[in-house]
Amino acid sequence: MPDLVLGISAYYHDSAAALVEDGRPVAAAQEERFSRRRHDSSFPANAVRYCLDEAAVSLDEIAAIAYYEDPQLKFHRVLATVFGAAPRGFQSFRETLPNWLAPGGKLATTDTIRRELAALDRGRVPRIDVRQHHESHAMSAFAPSPYESAAVLCIDGVGEWATTTLWHGRDNQLEPVAELRFPHSLGLLYSAFTYFCGFKVDSGEYKLMGLAPYGKPRYADLIRTHLIDVKPDGSFRLDMRYFEYLRGQVMTGAAFEKLFGGPRRIPEQPLTKREFDLAASVQSVTDEVVLRLARTARARTGERRLCLAGGVALNCVANGKVVEAGIFDEVWIQPAAGDAGGALGAALAVSLERGAGRQHLGRGADAMAGSLLGPQFDDEAIGHYLTSHGIPHRRLDTRTLMTEVAEALATGKIVGWFQGRMEFGPRALGSRSILGDPRDLRMQSTMNQKIKFRESFRPFAPAVLAAEAKDYFDVRQESPYMLIVAPVAAAHQLEVDPTATAAGLELLRVHRSSIPAVTHVDYSARVQTVSPDRMPLFHQLLTAFKVRTGCPVLVNTSFNVRGEPIVCSPADAYTCFMRTDIDVLAIGNFLLEKADQPAWSEDSDWRKNIPLD
Amino acid sequence: MRTIQYFLLYFLIVVPVGIIGRLVHDPLHRKWRPTAESYWIPATAHKQAGRK
Numbered sequence: 001m002p003d004l005v006l007g008i009s010a011y012y013h014d015s016a017a018a019l020v021e022d023g024r025p026v027a028a029a030q031e032e033r034f035s036r037r038r039h040d041s042s043f044p045a046n047a048v049r050y051c052l053d054e055a056a057v058s059l060d061e062i063a064a065i066a067y068y069e070d071p072q073l074k075f076h077r078v079l080a081t082v083f084g085a086a087p088r089g090f091q092s093f094r095e096t097l098p099n100w101l102a103p104g105g106k107l108a109t110t111d112t113i114r115r116e117l118a119a120l121d122r123g124r125v126p127r128i129d130v131r132q133h134h135e136s137h138a139m140s141a142f143a144p145s146p147y148e149s150a151a152v153l154c155i156d157g158v159g160e161w162a163t164t165t166l167w168h169g170r171d172n173q174l175e176p177v178a179e180l181r182f183p184h185s186l187g188l189l190y191s192a193f194t195y196f197c198g199f200k201v202d203s204g205e206y207k208l209m210g211l212a213p214y215g216k217p218r219y220a221d222l223i224r225t226h227l228i229d230v231k232p233d234g235s236f237r238l239d240m241r242y243f244e245y246l247r248g249q250v251m252t253g254a255a256f257e258k259l260f261g262g263p264r265r266i267p268e269q270p271l272t273k274r275e276f277d278l279a280a281s282v283q284s285v286t287d288e289v290v291l292r293l294a295r296t297a298r299a300r301t302g303e304r305r306l307c308l309a310g311g312v313a314l315n316c317v318a319n320g321k322v323v324e325a326g327i328f329d330e331v332w333i334q335p336a337a338g339d340a341g342g343a344l345g346a347a348l349a350v351s352l353e354r355g356a357g358r359q360h361l362g363r364g365a366d367a368m369a370g371s372l373l374g375p376q377f378d379d380e381a382i383g384h385y386l387t388s389h390g391i392p393h394r395r396l397d398t399r400t401l402m403t404e405v406a407e408a409l410a411t412g413k414i415v416g417w418f419q420g421r422m423e424f425g426p427r428a429l430g431s432r433s434i435l436g437d438p439r440d441l442r443m444q445s446t447m448n449q450k451i452k453f454r455e456s457f458r459p460f461a462p463a464v465l466a467a468e469a470k471d472y473f474d475v476r477q478e479s480p481y482m483l484i485v486a487p488v489a490a491a492h493q494l495e496v497d498p499t500a501t502a503a504g505l506e507l508l509r510v511h512r513s514s515i516p517a518v519t520h521v522d523y524s525a526r527v528q529t530v531s532p533d534r535m536p537l538f539h540q541l542l543t544a545f546k547v548r549t550g551c552p553v554l555v556n557t558s559f560n561v562r563g564e565p566i567v568c569s570p571a572d573a574y575t576c577f578m579r580t581d582i583d584v585l586a587i588g589n590f591l592l593e594k595a596d597q598p599a600w601s602e603d604s605d606w607r608k609n610i611p612l613d
Numbered sequence: 614m615r616t617i618q619y620f621l622l623y624f625l626i627v628v629p630v631g632i633i634g635r636l637v638h639d640p641l642h643r644k645w646r647p648t649a650e651s652y653w654i655p656a657t658a659h660k661q662a663g664r665k
Contacts, residue, residue, distance in 0.1 A: 087632065090620070
């Protein structure tokens with residue numbers, strides 16, 4: 001009888017559910033994919049139902065529920081903050097305290113979860129095991145990693161108290177080594193700059209990261225002098241006089257504005273040189289802190305491998321710096337490094353404590369199954385959807401599908417690609433992706449303007465056949481989850497006129513490599529290495545594209561428009577296909593051409609219904 | 614509780630306790646220690662929240 005543990009994260013950001021069987025992840029999904037509300041933080045009822053359905057079980061067969069953080073310890077931090085911020089902070093006090101203390105408030109989270117699970121009417125609710133936030137992150141990083149032992153570093157905004165934690169993972173155990181505590185948080189520092197540059201906190205951080213290469217780090221010294229005291233071992237404290245998050249609902253205030261020469265950028269207003277340079281500056285400081293933390297992790301544990309999780313582990317530029325520095329032989333990053341992955345980590349913690357082993361060890365692979373842990377739709381289900389909605393399509397065998405899609409891509413068409421199980425985590429890895437030809441000079445602007453409807457400075461990322469990754473990118477190790485940034489290989493870089501004076505967004509127009517659509521303005525790329533064991537269908541497509549063009553690289557961006565979650569179902573995929581200028585939709589073994597589709601209409605302007613992220 | 618009650622609670626209890634408490638110990642450890650070698654806090658034995 002398998003031992004099943006269901007993990008849940010909820011109520012802050014990115015609710016998710018994850019099912020672990022005998023220490024092995026078997027299903028996981030973020031609630032937003034089902035509810036279609038980006039970063040949905042409500043109880044993940046749909047994700048829980050999916051996990052149970054995937055394993056064909058009810059709650060009766062679940063040994064334990066694991067919740068990803070400790071509400072009582074978190075409340076302790078909230079209270080300490082309230083008292084610590086006084087006499088300022090009444091408004092925050094007035095708004096925050098009822099959320100905790102009211103009947104059904106956050107202090108009673110486990111009762112709420114019990115009630116929500118009971119309301120699903122899927123059986124008896126088992127015991128609920130509460131794990132701490134950073135333990136959940138750490139376990140999500142270590143347990144599924146391919147390493148018998150490793151240093152584990154978790155860096156985020158904040159859990160209960162901890163913002164940065166260092167662990168030593170050995171066999172089935174995680175030993176805590178040291179931590180840093182709220183309010184001193186690298187994640188919150190980065191979020192403060194995200195806010196100040198006019199992006200949304202908790203969703204715009206990766207935009208700031210993408211903006212950084214357009215600027216110069218001319219504010220980095222100011223940041224180091226006034227905002228953060230970083231010790232040689234990477235530990236740090238922030239100067240809270242510049243930040244407002246202790247007492248208000250915003251990140252920065254007057255002191256921050258004075259330091260950086262004016263008020264924050266209003267969202268959606270044009271970006272200026274100041275924002276480019278602020279982004280470059282905070283990225284530079286973040287890189288430096290993460291590198292020092294990594295060196296300390298190596299020194300304190302003696303381990304040659306590193307596991308990373310926590311929201312800051314989604315900063316793939318910093319990850320790339322750690323890999324490039326060669327501090328460790330290898331680095332493994334949990335693909336769902338943010339709070340959704342906490343559901344998985346909590347479940348793994350309970351599962352291992354109940355006696356499960358890390359059965360994948362010794363096979364040279366991790367336990368994440370390519371992070372393809374979400375729902376899939378077979379050809380019967382897809383065919384039924386297409387036929388019942390009168391959607392013109394052709395059904396092909398797999399080989400013909402690959403050939404036709406590769407041909408479409410090679411002729412400049414943009415393809416929606418929907419195959420197999422949905423990814424768990426923020427990255428599309430070739431299951432729910434929009435694909436394009438990286439050699440096409442116009443692809444980056446076309447995709448931003450006509451497909452994703454997002455800011456023009458945003459770069460796109462490459463997927464490359466794993467065996468040929470080193471020909472195209474200076475990447476020291478595999479990067480299956482697209483969480484490491486590496487330079488485009490010199491052989492594929494183009495010489496740029498040294499007298500050229502392009503700056504800021506004008507850098508976009510400079511042709512800098514043989515794969516311009518995935519080469520950022522500083523020659524970097526967020527690489528996904530695709531191997532046949534993890535992503536067989538996507539590997540087949542990349543191979544077909546290489547046969548057709550000689551290029552083993554594709555643009556791989558998530559199958560969604562700006563502000564909406566990545567598509568989950570065939571209906572989501574068709575809707576996104578029809579709302580955008582995607583030319584071809586390859587869904588299962590079905591191929592749909594835009595030119596064959598009937599006119600698309602909706603009752604309202606869909607763009608107004610999707611909040612901007 | 615109504616806003617006036619929160620107001621009284623905040624300014625009659627939270628503010629004095631917070632200010633006086635900080636004279637003794639800042640729970641948020643905000644002060645920089647320029648001569649300190651490290652800000653790391655060693656881990657204590659990990660406490661589990663337990664089952665519910």
